[in-house]
Amino acid sequence: MQILQKLEVVAALWIASICLLVATASGQDRILPELPQATTPVTLVAASDPVTGKSEFRYQGNNTPPVIRVRPGTVLNVEYKNQLAAHSKEECVGHPCMNMTNLHFHGLHVSPKAPQDDSLDMIASPGETLHYSVQVPPQQPPGLYWYHTHPHGESYVQDLDGMSGAIVVEGIDRYVPEVRHMRERILVLRDLVLPKDGVERNRVMELVAMQTTQCGTAPEDPERAFTVNGSLRPQINISSGERQFWRIVNASPDRYADLELDSESLEVVALDGMPLAYHDPSTLKRSMSHVLVPPAGRVEAIVTGPLADSHAALRSRCFDTGPDGDSNPGMVLADIVSGQPSNVQVGPGQSGAPVYATFPAIVLKRIEASEPQFVVTFTEDKQGFYINGQKFEMSAGPMLTVDIGSLQHWRVMNPTREVHPFHIHQVHFLVYAVDNKPVKDPVWVDTVNVSYGSSVDLVMDFTDPIIRGMSLFHCHLLSHEDKGMMAKILFR
Ligand SMILES: [Cu+2]
Structure with missing residues (x-):
């Protein structure tokens, strides 16, 4: 009886949280949430939600993972405390998760030896703490990277639960100076597992205008919707003609984001943290009508505000994952709405000349x-x-x-x-x-x-x-x- 009651409470809270997401997204006030920013040293806590049992990152008392900002040639210090429940309510590869955890600094050209980017020997059981001290080299390409957990056998569940965050290696303005004068937006794409309840499920699918016909050769029904900074189909403000610098990471454990803008092409300046100019100083950016961002991929692009009174959206297109793959239908990720021009305070920028790695x-x-x-x-x-x-x-x-x-x-x-x-x-x-x-x-x-x-x-x-x-x-x-x-x- 007690277990039944608990399950009912879990189910009720879960439905309530979905309703909140949907309500927030369908209401007037659904502006893209800004993410907290952190500079090193960072203390990050892995914790279990007491009701749902899902794992999450906590930072400064909240459960929104921060964007960690680091300069090339400095040390990224992270104290990572595993406070996950000793007994998990979640299932990992056919058995209860052990709630082991660690961090991987995806894309950084750093040492794989402890206490740096070591996903093999550095592993914390519940109650243990890991101390990362990652030397980011001076020649690290400046751009968007990300951190996520990497315990073999438990990575999928932890990443699906949202245990990830963006890393910005500062200094991309040394390669593409014009972005210094633009408003920067960091967009972290994650998953909302579609509700089992048919009515709720349809509401979410309609809200994101999800494609309902079969997409590609995967015969399965859709299972997920993308969220942006934790929000379902938020609005992104940009005034007509304004140029903004969008830095997007696909933090989903397994969904592909084939990104496109209704109104125009993306002016891509970096892929996976690597400025296009890093290997080819003559190529600062490339105009692309859509960009396939696989799970773990990043794209950084300049976006221009559409004409006032025209509707524009950031979409993910249908992507064919193959006959044995998972459904990956097209949907709207965010609406682009006309706002006041952004007031950008131009900082000092990064000093020094850019480093180029050109192989003959x-x-x-x-x-x-x-x-x-x-x-x-x-x-x-x-x-x-x-x-x-x-x-x-x-x-x-x-x-x-x-x-x-x-x-x-x-x-x-x-x-x-x-x-x-x-x-x-x-x-x-x-x-x-x-x-x-x-x-x-x-x-x-x-x-x-x-x-x-x-x-x-x-x-x-x-x-x-x-x-x-x-x-x-x-x-x-x-x-x-x-x-x-x-x-x-x-x-x-
Ligand atoms: Cu695979």
């Missing part, structure tokens, strides 16, 4: 033309998910060892019937071919979608000695990673 074209061409030095093959069956036939084990040795100081040609193959986004810690790579055909505009990223029945060819940048140590590469659909689609790499 002849060197890149030679690597691209060579046979792959390593091939990653994603496979799956009813028992799990694999890289090169191996299911990840914490106790396993590295799948390969790489000597620091080289560029390498890697190929990632996906013979399965669903998409898998490939990610490697510590470095960026150049995506130059898909299905053995050169891509028109090669980009440096840290996460790339590999479509079903497809392959990508990459130039891996293993030149920086800071990455020395044991690291990881994996599929960034986190339930796949939890079920084995991950491997160790030793940078020597």
Whole structure:
């Protein structure tokens, strides 16, 4: 009886919170929430919601994860306290979660050794605290990164619960000076699991104008809606003709955001934290009608306010995840409404000249033309998910060892019937071919979608000695990673 009552309370509160989200989104006052900003040192707490049992980050007494801002050449200090419940109400890969946790600093070119970006040995049980002291190198590309938890077997649930936040490495204005005069907006995309109750479910789907016809080849019904900074379909104010600098991270554990604006193209200045100019000083930005941001990906773009009295929205388009994939329908993420011009206080900016990493074209061409030095093959069956036939084990040795100081040609193959986004810690790579055909505009990223029945060819940048140590590469659909689609790499 007591358990039943508790369950009813949980259900009632859960429905109430959905109603609140929907009510907030459908009411007049649904302005995009601003996120708290934090400078190092940061104290972050992992805690369990006493009612729902879901895990969350707490920062300065609230449950909104902060945007951590850090300058290149400084140390990012995070004290991370695991105050999750000893006994979880949530399920991880078929058993109750153990509520182990840690942090990964996604995309940063930093050491994988403790106390830095070590997702293997640094792990906290409930009651334990981790102390991160991450040396961000002076040549770190300035842009949008993010932190999320990375305990093998529990990553999916924790990320779906929202245990993630943005990191801004300051100084992108050194590459694209005009953004200094623009209002900056940080947009963190997360998931709202659609309610089971049919009426509530329809209300949410209608609210975000979710596509109801089948999208792509995945036959399943939609399961999620995107939220922006925790809000369902918020309004973003921008005056007509005003240019703003939007920095967007897809923090979903497994949904793709194929972003587009109704009114115009996005002027993209950085992907996955890497300014386009970082490897090509002549390319400050690129006009794109839509940008595919896979789970864990980021895009930073200049957006111009539409004409007054015209309706415009930020949308995610239908994305085909494959016949075995999850439904990924089109929907509206946010409405763009005409507001007062932003009053931007231009700060001093970052001093010093920008750092560029330009590999001679002849060197890149030679690597691209060579046979792959390593091939990653994603496979799956009813028992799990694999890289090169191996299911990840914490106790396993590295799948390969790489000597620091080289560029390498890697190929990632996906013979399965669903998409898998490939990610490697510590470095960026150049995506130059898909299905053995050169891509028109090669980009440096840290996460790339590999479509079903497809392959990508990459130039891996293993030149920086800071990455020395044991690291990881994996599929960034986190339930796949939890079920084995991950491997160790030793940078020597
Ligand atoms: Cu996968």
